[in-house]
Amino acid sequence: MTDGLYVLANDVVYDQLVAILNSIEVNIHRDFPVCVVPYDDRLDRVREEVQKRDNVSLFEDAGAIAEWEAFATDIWKAHPTAMQHWQEKGITGSTAWACTVAFVASTDLSIASFIWMQIFW
Numbered sequence: 001m002t003d004g005l006y007v008l009a010n011d012v013v014y015d016q017l018v019a020i021l022n023s024i025e026v027n028i029h030r031d032f033p034v035c036v037v038p039y040d041d042r043l044d045r046v047r048e049e050v051q052k053r054d055n056v057s058l059f060e061d062a063g064a065i066a067e068w069e070a071f072a073t074d075i076w077k078a079h080p081t082a083m084q085h086w087q088e089k090g091i092t093g094s095t096a097w098a099c100t101v102a103f104v105a106s107t108d109l110s111i112a113s114f115i116w117m118q119i120f121w
Contacts, residue, residue, distance in 0.1 A: 004033030011042040
């Protein structure tokens with residue numbers, strides 16, 4: 001999918017995912033394309049929900065996700081204090097990847113028109 005809504009989610013934010021999907025269906029269109037980008041491997045409930053909706057897909061390219069995570073890690077390692085601050089708080093790779101995806105999406109609309117996420121669970 002290239003056009004549509006990209007949503008970062010996992011089972012932790014399942015209820016919020018369903019809420020945004022329902023809102024899109026009612027307020028935009030039931031056929032509006034949505035791609036769920038996995039925050040991590042906790043996806044059992046998310047997978048079930050994706051299967052129920054024809055307009056929703058799950059981004060499952062593990063190679064692309066690994067590349068983005070490596071890219072994000074390199075970016076944040078270059079920051080003088082970010083990695084140290086995150087390590088002190090126990091924040092690991094997936095969050096760095098999520099923050100970088102959100103930044104790239106906000107600066108390049110060809111990548112995504114919107115990303116919704118909750119990253120500090």
